[in-house]
Amino acid sequence: MRNCLRCEKEMVEDLDIKVEGAAYGVKVTEQGIFKGNLGKVKCAVCPECGYIEPYIEDPSKIKINSK
Numbered sequence: 001m002r003n004c005l006r007c008e009k010e011m012v013e014d015l016d017i018k019v020e021g022a023a024y025g026v027k028v029t030e031q032g033i034f035k036g037n038l039g040k041v042k043c044a045v046c047p048e049c050g051y052i053e054p055y056i057e058d059p060s061k062i063k064i065n066s067k
């Protein structure tokens with residue numbers, strides 16, 4: 001569960017980010033030799049103030065890759 005940074009209401013999670021006009025999702029990739037795909041970017045929205053917060057679906061991939 002994740003709360004809004006602004007008003008501390010419970011956010012709606014697990015929403016997809018789409019680029020307007022296309023069906024592509026946004027991906028975050030790691031720079032450097034490995035160029036690993038760190039996974040899909042998901043989004044949480046606060047139903048109270050509309051604040052949106054993007055987050056990586058599986059943060060464990062970052063911990064594994066960063067040495």
Ligand SMILES: [Zn+2]
Pocket residue numbers: 004005006007008009046047048049050051
């Ligand atoms: Zn809020």
